Amino acid sequence: MTKVVHVAVGVILRQQQVLLALRPDKLHQGGRWEFPGGKVEAGESTAQALSRELAEEVALTVHSSSPWFELTYDYPEKTVRLDIHLVQDFSGEAQGLEGQPVRWVPLSELAQYQFPDANQPILDKLLAEFGR
Ligand SMILES: Nc1nc2c([nH]c(=O)n2[C@@H]2O[C@H](COP(=O)(O)OP(=O)(O)OP(=O)(O)O)[C@@H](O)[C@H]2O)c(=O)[nH]1
Numbered sequence: 001m002t003k004v005v006h007v008a009v010g011v012i013l014r015q016q017q018v019l020l021a022l023r024p025d026k027l028h029q030g031g032r033w034e035f036p037g038g039k040v041e042a043g044e045s046t047a048q049a050l051s052r053e054l055a056e057e058v059a060l061t062v063h064s065s066s067p068w069f070e071l072t073y074d075y076p077e078k079t080v081r082l083d084i085h086l087v088q089d090f091s092g093e094a095q096g097l098e099g100q101p102v103r104w105v106p107l108s109e110l111a112q113y114q115f116p117d118a119n120q121p122i123l124d125k126l127l128a129e130f131g132r
């Protein structure tokens with residue numbers, strides 16, 4: 001049986017913009033733009049994992065987040081369960097602490113970016129609920 005990787009994903013919104021980070025080439029789905037986040041570790045809640053990952057990766061302090069939806073996607077090499085949270089209450093200036101480019105992208109420009117294969121439903125829902 002394939003293992004399922006549980007991932008906390010943050011859709012970080014500020015006005016009509018969302019924060020994206022470029023995954024390094026050598027990583028799984030490298031060269032694609034991601035919503036910051038990472039694997040949930042043993043003993044952590046998803047919200048805790050998300051706060052930790054956003055502090056470690058993009059230097060943001062999450063004050064509150066809300067679970068939005070989940071999706072499971074089978075990549076050839078692994079299955080991921082993305083636990084997607086909305087983050088609208090945070091502080092700090094986003095920066096790529098692991099050297100990765102990060103960018104606030106207007107929702108109207110999301111179509112210009114390439115995302116991991118699992119992400120299409122996130123983009124659809126983001127535009128449906130927050131696009132205008
Ligand atoms: N963070 C993030 N991961 C995603 C997204 N979409 C998606 O398929 N994933 C997949 O989810 C998995 C978790 O990713 P990660 O590499 O961020 O995990 P992590 O921060 O804990 O990294 P680490 O393993 O180097 O400690 C990867 O296989 C990645 O390809 C997304 O939008 N954001």
Ligand SMILES: [Mg+2]
Pocket residue numbers: 036037038039053057
């Ligand atoms: Mg990560």
